[in-house]
Amino acid sequence: MKRLAIYHLETLLWIARLGTFRAAAERLNTTQPAISARVREIEEQLGVALFRREGRNMVLTARGRALVADFEPLWAGFESALFRASDFGGATGIVRIGSGEIAAASCLPPFVCELERDLPGVTLEIAIDLTARMLQQLLAGTSDLVFLAGPVASPGIRTVCLGSVALVWVAGRDTAARVQGKAVDFSALPLWSIPENSPIHGVMHESLAQLGIAARVVRTCNNVRTLIEIVVHGGGAALLPAPMIRAELARGDLVELLPPPERQIRFEAAIRSGERDPLILELFRRVEGLRIEATALP
Known part of the structure; x- marks a missing residue:
């Protein structure tokens, strides 16, 4: 029987966050069969079922939810310690950013260039979309950080104002x-x-x-x-x-x-209110210094 490794628990955490084995596989840059194999190994090691099938979806059991709740702050602390030790220079992973066209044409390019310089191990995936869809994707966990038109009021997100546009x-x-x-x-x-x-x-x-x-x-x-x-x-x-x-x-x-x-149209950057990933929180901290130009009349 295999011993549990960090990647087993990371896998469990991302399944819980994103809701499906497929989404977790995409996030962790692996395959869905590999994710399923990791879950089986965790369940064999612990001797309990962590997921049950509901229709086409796999949902956490009560024991699975308890394990995720116990593990999530430990994982965030572990990642934070590693990132702080390298001043986030050693950060790796994929960050999915959603943006409206106005932010994409103004404050987003210099922000991306800064991240490419300071966090070379982080891969950015940027999608241009409308506010309503970006908000849905953020709440669903398929986007990590979004730049959208606001003001947006939702208990599930945390925002910072980037300015207003005429x-x-x-x-x-x-x-x-x-x-x-x-x-x-x-x-x-x-x-x-x-x-x-x-x-x-x-x-x-x-x-x-x-x-x-x-x-x-x-x-x-x-x-x-x-x-x-x-x-x-x-x-x-x-x-x-x-x-x-x-x-x-x-x-x-x-x-x-x-x-x-x-x-005028207010613009905001947003992450999930319960976000604990230290890399996403670091990016959100950096976003606070961005500003969208209010007007551009000659």
């Missing part, structure tokens, strides 16, 4: 030339937005209501950069984040069409 009503040069100086008829002018699950969509409707404008149809695109190109090429008007249209405004490719809304 929004600007714009149209392409030719479109603006046709409507400026006139009462803008939004029933005739195509109106574009990020989808409904984005805070920008809500601010757009608030702004239109305050301006007394009724928009019959709102077209949506879930990619801000593509949306900018649509508007630049005469596809209509949109409420866009100022930091992402600096160059287009400066060149005159985009023209401010209406007064900007008073409300």
Whole structure:
């Protein structure tokens, strides 16, 4: 009978965190059969069942939950001691980061470069997505750190503010030339937005209501950069984040069409409130120094 090794207990911990053997295998850069074999070895050594099958899923038994609860703080302390001894320079592993386009175009690149320099053993996996999906992925444990539009209120996450971003009503040069100086008829002018699950969509409707404008149809695109190109090429008007249209405004490719809304979009970095992984906590500590530029008007 094999003795238990650290990797056995690490495996158990990640299954408990992520919910499936497959997710734990991806996190630990191994295969699902290898994860299953490790679980069998733990159960044989302890003489108790740690998981039971419910449908397609394997869930912890009461004994399994108790073992995880006892072991998790010990594992966090063990990792912290090793990381502190090397000033985190010896940290290894995969960190999954989710980001919205605005953060990805501003504060994320220098943050990533800093991590690559200081933590060369850490592999970053970055996915660009919308706030609603990133929040789901964070709570599900498939993302470790996310940069999202807020404010986000959830007992399951811990956040730090990165700043706020101004929004600007714009149209392409030719479109603006046709409507400026006139009462803008939004029933005739195509109106574009990020989808409904984005805070920008809500601010757009608030702004239109305050301006007394009724928009019959709102077209949506879930990619801000593509949306900018649509508007630049005469596809209509949109409420866009100022930091992402600096160059287009400066060149005159985009023209401010209406007064900007008073409300700005707050951006936050978030981790799970119960996060104990010392590497993720170190990254979150570093995030506190990041700031997203509020405006980018020329």
